[in-house]
Amino acid sequence: MDILQLIEEIEDIIEESSSIPFSGKVMIDKDEILEIIKEIRIKLPDEIKQASWVKDEKQRILAEAQKEADTIVSEARTHLEELIDHDEITKLAQVRAEEIMARSQNNAKEIRIGAVEYADNLLMETQEYLKEQIDILDKNRQELRGMK
Template sequence: MELLSVINELEELVESSSRVPLTRKVLIDEEKILDILDRIRTILPDDVRKAKWVVQEREKVIEEARKEAERIIEEARREAEKRAEENEVVRQAKEMAEQILGKAEQVAREMKLGAREYADEILARLEERLNRITKEIQQGRAELKGMNK
């Protein structure tokens, strides 16, 4: 960086200049120091502009990172909500399936019981008919036997 080299040059000038005896004062060539100060003035705006650019770029990067973080957080929140809704839907579906299965088992038991009752009723009627037929057969045979005598 050019500014640092000019500052180093200024420091060398101070260190290499003559000293006033019995004091901490230094005699510096006015022309040399004014020349160095002019160079600093011309260099400084460039470095300040570069520093401002670096700060602006840093701010842009920070802002982009903040926006990206917000986007990621929002996406994670939506995904969590979606999964929560899916879990709720799955829970409700399981609950509904259990209810349907329970009703189906109840209907099956009722149908089985109804089928047994129906079969018993049919068999009872059949037994009644068979009993009547058996009696008629017995009466017919009895009549036949009575005719043979």
């Protein structure tokens, strides 16, 4: 059974359930609905699961980039402290440390931008897929309403 059929099954259960007088509410079998929802979760398209993975992966990449940048900065500071006693060497070390910091920040920024673009593309694809599924659901519901 695919997701659309499961959603239709939920709609059927709701439409066939006993209504509570003087309200727009109905009584449904909680376990039956939860079982169908569990089946829907199991059958969710890989694109949705992949979007979640991309989000987690983006965080991992950003953390890794930040760790790498921190390591480079730490190494640059250590190197700078070793050379602090020598005036000319100190100046060169300071310039080199700034270059390393700028490079590491640029690398981290490029990695973050790449991760965000990658995540955005996957989320866009997932969004388009979900829009198509919603359009199909809307058409199916309109057809059902036309049959009444």
